Amino acid sequence: MRIGFNFLASGFNTPAGQSETNLDDFLTFAAQYGASDVVLQSYDKWGAVPGTERWEFADLLKLRMQVESHGLHLEALENVPTAFYDHIMLGGPKRDEQIENMIHTVRSIARAGIPIFGYNWMPSNVWRTSFHTLNRGGSKVSSYDHHEHVNAPYTHGREFTEEEMWGNLEHWIKIITPIAEEEGVRLGIHPPDPPVKSVGGIPRLLTGFDEYKRLIEIVDSPSNAIEFCQGTFSEMEDAADGGIYDMVRYFGERNKILYVHFRNVSNPGEPFQEEFINTGHVNMYKMIKIYQEVGFPGVLVNDHVPDTIGDTQWGHRGRAYANGYIQALMDVVAEEEATAAEAESVSDAAGAPNTVYGPDATVSHGIPLGESSQQPERSIFAPPGPAMIETPNPAMLPEGDTDAPTDEGRDRSTAGDADSRETGDGSA
Amino acid sequence: MRIGMGRNSASDAQALRFMAQLGIQDVVLNTPPVPVKNGKWELVDIVALKNRVEEFDLKLTAIENTQIDMRHHLITGGPMFDEQLENMVETIKNIGRAGIPMYTMSWRYPRYYRTGHVDIGHGAMGTAYDASVENWPDVLDWELTEERAWECLETWVKTVTPVAEEYGVRIGMHPVDPPMPVVAGVPQLLHNFEGYKRLIEIVDSPANGILLCQGSFSQMAGADKEGGPSIYEMIEYFVKRNKVLYVHFRNVSGTVPKFHETFINTGHVDMYRAMRIYAENGFDGFFMDDHVPHTVGDTDYGHRAKAYANGYIQALIETVTNTSLHGAH
Numbered sequence: 001m002r003i004g005f006n007f008l009a010s011g012f013n014t015p016a017g018q019s020e021t022n023l024d025d026f027l028t029f030a031a032q033y034g035a036s037d038v039v040l041q042s043y044d045k046w047g048a049v050p051g052t053e054r055w056e057f058a059d060l061l062k063l064r065m066q067v068e069s070h071g072l073h074l075e076a077l078e079n080v081p082t083a084f085y086d087h088i089m090l091g092g093p094k095r096d097e098q099i100e101n102m103i104h105t106v107r108s109i110a111r112a113g114i115p116i117f118g119y120n121w122m123p124s125n126v127w128r129t130s131f132h133t134l135n136r137g138g139s140k141v142s143s144y145d146h147h148e149h150v151n152a153p154y155t156h157g158r159e160f161t162e163e164e165m166w167g168n169l170e171h172w173i174k175i176i177t178p179i180a181e182e183e184g185v186r187l188g189i190h191p192p193d194p195p196v197k198s199v200g201g202i203p204r205l206l207t208g209f210d211e212y213k214r215l216i217e218i219v220d221s222p223s224n225a226i227e228f229c230q231g232t233f234s235e236m237e238d239a240a241d242g243g244i245y246d247m248v249r250y251f252g253e254r255n256k257i258l259y260v261h262f263r264n265v266s267n268p269g270e271p272f273q274e275e276f277i278n279t280g281h282v283n284m285y286k287m288i289k290i291y292q293e294v295g296f297p298g299v300l301v302n303d304h305v306p307d308t309i310g311d312t313q314w315g316h317r318g319r320a321y322a323n324g325y326i327q328a329l330m331d332v333v334a335e336e337e338a339t340a341a342e343a344e345s346v347s348d349a350a351g352a353p354n355t356v357y358g359p360d361a362t363v364s365h366g367i368p369l370g371e372s373s374q375q376p377e378r379s380i381f382a383p384p385g386p387a388m389i390e391t392p393n394p395a396m397l398p399e400g401d402t403d404a405p406t407d408e409g410r411d412r413s414t415a416g417d418a419d420s421r422e423t424g425d426g427s428a
Numbered sequence: 429m430r431i432g433m434g435r436n437s438a439s440d441a442q443a444l445r446f447m448a449q450l451g452i453q454d455v456v457l458n459t460p461p462v463p464v465k466n467g468k469w470e471l472v473d474i475v476a477l478k479n480r481v482e483e484f485d486l487k488l489t490a491i492e493n494t495q496i497d498m499r500h501h502l503i504t505g506g507p508m509f510d511e512q513l514e515n516m517v518e519t520i521k522n523i524g525r526a527g528i529p530m531y532t533m534s535w536r537y538p539r540y541y542r543t544g545h546v547d548i549g550h551g552a553m554g555t556a557y558d559a560s561v562e563n564w565p566d567v568l569d570w571e572l573t574e575e576r577a578w579e580c581l582e583t584w585v586k587t588v589t590p591v592a593e594e595y596g597v598r599i600g601m602h603p604v605d606p607p608m609p610v611v612a613g614v615p616q617l618l619h620n621f622e623g624y625k626r627l628i629e630i631v632d633s634p635a636n637g638i639l640l641c642q643g644s645f646s647q648m649a650g651a652d653k654e655g656g657p658s659i660y661e662m663i664e665y666f667v668k669r670n671k672v673l674y675v676h677f678r679n680v681s682g683t684v685p686k687f688h689e690t691f692i693n694t695g696h697v698d699m700y701r702a703m704r705i706y707a708e709n710g711f712d713g714f715f716m717d718d719h720v721p722h723t724v725g726d727t728d729y730g731h732r733a734k735a736y737a738n739g740y741i742q743a744l745i746e747t748v749t750n751t752s753l754h755g756a757h
Contacts, residue, residue, distance in 0.1 A: 021725070028724045031550035033736060034691065071550065136754075137448030137485070278742055279451070279756045285747050309445045316725065320732040321450065324692070324739030331693055332700050332747050 001291060001330055004037035004075060004299040005030040005323070006261070007314060009048035009063065021314060027070040029316065033323050037075040037299045038067055039118070039259060044125055047081045054084065054101035060112035075299045076116035076259055077109055078190075078227065082125065089123045090156060090202075091168045099172070103179055110183035116258050117180075118227030120190040121169060124155040124200050127193075131307075133273050140307040144194045144235075145271035154201035162203040166214075169205060173218045180223035188227040188258035189215065194270055195236045209238040209247055216256050225256045231263040231274070231303060234282050239268035244282055245290055252294030260291070261303035262326055276306055277322045288329040292337060300326055429707060429745050431753055432674060432716035433738060434458050434492065438480040446731070447486055450738060451754050454489035454674070454714040455481050456532075464495055467515035474526040489714070490530035490674065491523055492602075492639070496539060503537045504572050504614060505580045513584065517591055524595025530673050531592075532600040532639035535581060538567045538612050541605065546688040548681075553722045557606045557647075559685035566613030574615040578626075581617055585630040592635035600639035600673035601627060607648045607684055619684075620648050621657050621665075628671050638671045642702065643678035643718055647687045652696045659697050660705055667709040675706070676718040677741050691721055692737045703744040715741050 007026050021029075030038050040063065042048045049059035060077075067074040085102050087094040109117050133143040180187050191212075192204035206212055216224060228251065234244050251257050264280025266273045277284060291300075305318030432454035435443045439461075447455060462473045474491075481488040499516055501508035523531050542555040543562050592599050604611065607619035617623050628636060642659065650656025657665075666672050679695030680687050693699060706715075720733035746753055 025724060028550060029732075032552040032721075032723045033732075034693070135449075136451060138445060139449040275756075276451070277739070278746060278752065279754050281757060283752075283757050285743070285750075306449070308449045310442045310731065316732050317446075317735045320736035321739035324736035324741075325743040326739075327693055328700075328740040328743030329747065332744070335698070335700055 001288075001296055001333075002036045002075075002299045003323070003327060003330060004035045004039055004259070004301045005033070005319065006039035006041055006078065006301040006303060008043060008046055009040035009077075010042075010046045021312065021316075023066065024070070026314075027067060027072060031070050031072055033320055034327055035072060035323075037073045039076045039078050039299070039301055040067070040074065042077070042079040042081060044082050048077055051105075052081075052083070053098075055080070055105045055108050057108040057111050060108050060114065064112050064114055074114050076118050076227075077114055078118040079120060080105060082123065085119075086123050088172050089121055089165070089168055090160065091164060095168075099175060103176065106176060106180055106185060106187070107183055110180070110185035114185070116186050116188065118188050118190055118258060120192065120227075121205055122192050122202075124202050127199055129271070135273065135275070135306055136279065138309070139276075141274040142304075143271065143273035146194070146196050146199070147271075149199050152200045156201060159201045160203055162198075162205065165203045165205050169215070170218050173215070173224055177219040177221045177224045181221055186223050186225055186258055188225040188256075190227040190229050190261075191232040191236070193229065193232040193235065194272070195232055196270060208236050209243065209250070212247075212251065216251075216254070222255065225258050226251055227259065227261075228257040229261040229263075229303070230282070230287070231261055231265055234265045234268065234280065235270070235272050237269045239282075243268070245286065248287060248290050249294060252291060252296050257291075257296055257298065259299045259301065260296075262287075262300040263303040263305070263322070274304065274306065277302070277325045284325070285329055285332070288326075288333055292333045300330070302326060429711060429749055430454055430714035431738070431742050431745060432456055432489065432714040433734070434716055434718075437461055438477050438488075441484075443729075444481065444484040444486060448484045450735070451742075452486065452738075453753070454716070455486045456490045456492050456674070456716060457481070457488065458492040459495060460491070462494070464498060467498060467511060469494060469519045469522055471522040471525050474522050474528065478526050478528060488528055490532055490600075491528055492532045493534060494519060496537065499533075500537045502584060503535055503577075503580060504568055504570075505576050506568075506570060509580065513587060516584075517588055520588055520592055520597055520599070521595050524592070524597040529596065530598050530600060532602060532673060534602040534604070535618055536604040536611070536616055537614060538564075540564045540612055548688070548690055548694065548721055551724065552691070554689035554691075555719070556688035557684070557686065559606075559608065564612040568614060572614060574617070577615045577617055581627070582630050585627070585636055589631040589633050589636045593633055598635050598637050598673055600637040602639040602641050602676075603644035603648070605641065605644040605647065606687075607644055621662055624662075624666070628666075628669065634670065636671075637673045638666055639674060639676070640666060640672045641676040641678075641718065642697070643676055643680055643689065646680045646695065646697050647683055649684050651683050660701060663702060663705050664709055667706055667711045670710075672706075672711060672713060674713045675715045677702075677715040678718040678720070678737065689719065689721065691733075692717070692740045699740070700744060700748075703748045707748045715745065717741060 011022050040048050049055050049063055064074045085098050087098045106117060128142045129145045129148045131142045132140045135141045191206050195207040196204060197207060198204060206215060233239060233247055264275045264277050264282050266275050267281050302319050302322035305315045305322050308318050311317045430453040433447045433452045434456035436458045437460050438457060460477055462469045478488045499512055502512040502516060520531055542557050544556045545553045546556045548554040601618060604616040604619045609616055609619055645651060645662055646659045651659045679690050679692050679697050681690050681695045717734045717737035720730045720737055723733050726732045742753055
């Protein structure tokens, strides 16, 4: 299991149209906060790379190189602009043309060395009733109440039937899966968020456990899989009564989970609201143990988070918090597994003296024993060796009283500009 | 076990709101700018601090340090020793009267701290100490032997502990950081396990306790070795004796004479193992993130990095206790 961040490859657009944070800064942030991987997103009209109908190999390769220049792995691209494939989803007149272009795009992604393409089957994207629902301490979260949307006007001119939508999906899966297999790229579909049966005239299809089983049975292939947005799965009615844990186990055991949006929500079914990672209905520790038990080999990303005070639109602080929470869980399960493996090796050695667990021995999920039981730098994040950097003002006083008006004392005589540093609960 | 967070002032509404949003259960104010009146803090000013924190539905659990000029002669046996002793005792009374259950403090002077920074990965910067490049000048105008320094500390503990007990305040002592035996010519007492054992034996009372800055303890010589004594042995020793008020839960790489700060999960301490030791020995206090590495785009205060560390700590508490801090499930 590895940890990553996801963000819009084009940077995050503020209302003024200015990029709030450019991609390099995002990547630096991700690397500093312990990520090994990133997932770069597109959404609706914002594509990861240029292109109005399809994406080209050269642009994607460049993108991957940019990620790798930060010491990160580009694990997946998530979504293409909706206009790349809306006729495929809806059986529109440009369906065949879009299929040709999507095949081109999938081949380009694969040839650029990006192992996963995650997408969705939502012609009308994500729906929310509010993005400003008040949560703990005045934080704001998004929420959905279907009663507010039952009479929503048709988004695409008419009421579509489930049968035709399934037909469109099956047509696509049967065409693209062998091509993806041939190219060595894995494709997975994100659940419709919210996972309600239908809204705005469009059936959402992948709204529950059975629907996802049906999807993966269309073609039995590693390239027909799931972009496991755990948040959206947690919103499903099927998530109730422990169902969320059953779904992860079921699809995890079948190696259908490509990567995970590891976030939490208030309750199964609607209305619901998003939550902090540890205030929703899902026990995230229990969840990560299931991923570990089924040998999930992929990446967890923190995904969207509540809006906290003073944070950026993307949510650097909120995501740092969620990422810290996830890293702790990952450190815990890695250590538990290493301990269990050591205990096993001891008991094996006692019973069968010829059993040798050398440094290359692995536990069930391919984690080298020697590595996972190592201290101190045991974490997912192993920083490069430190290098001393000269600083002109060496003595720093982290206590708050560096700002105190009475503090003209000798203890600051070499403090330099240390008092310009905004500090707080530092060590005394 | 609970989750806390600190700030150096109660005037920053955004900081307090942020704590409320993250579900912080215990707030610590570190050297808040309370006016020093005749060498002490007055009740009315401390009550104002407490009220301010409570406006945000938060609880002010601890004051961490008063201004150093209120107590540097107390620590170093200077000419104003008696006056500062009396004023600090009065200040403790006022903290108790205000209903704040903990006062934590450092027993160190001067407050020299680090000698530089280290790149701890992808340009994130951690503070660093290296005794071989440190050249801090001597600071005292009077002579201070180690014996005299212990005499000062013992006088303080013996004087203040019964008062703190009476006023319902627990006092916790923060280690010297860097944990060196002498800093700028001044003998430092609380730089190792022995010093701390001696401290808590001066008076056997819940009011004579420890602010377990796990970062500073992890920097002590031998803290990274079994029997060193290791950080794990020290935590167990003090938690078992109910001496730990709360914990600065941060990590470092190395020990004196050379170490640097790291992210919470990239130092020499296994934080999960440490957290289990607190839980297994019945710790009922709280953990807070402490100072943090500087990362790209972050504030000087380190909002992002502190949020990261806090998330890490909340996960460990919830995992080890197998309960939700926030009653979520």
